[in-house]
Amino acid sequence: MLFAIAFAIVCVFLSKFIGPKNPNPVKLSTYESGMEPVGTARQRFSVKYYMAAMLFILFDIEIVFLYPWAVAYRKFIPNTVYYALIEMSVFIAILLVGYIYMIRKGALNWD
Secondary structure: OHHHHHHHHHHHHHHHHHOOOOOOHHHHOOOEOOEOOOOOOOOOOOHHHHHHHHHHHHHHHHHHOHHHHHHHHHHOOHHHHHHHHHHHHHHHHHHHHHHHHHHHHOOOOOO
């Protein structure tokens, strides 16, 4: 562990001293997706922006649970195939109820 930490510190310092240093106004300018930034970096965003981002992450993580199930679906014992299908249907129904609840509460409205 100590060797790994020491190696990381040595690499950072070596890159600082050995690396090329050719600063110019273009390299020192702020880069944001290939476009010149508009406004200040201290601009406040609406809470709805963060809510939509958190909801996207929440549903994205829940959908990840579908992949292992879909891959292993053919490997289920023939007697448990219907059980697995019902189980996943209940999981998707719970997601759908949550999605409908969010729509009714207006969490995805961008006024």
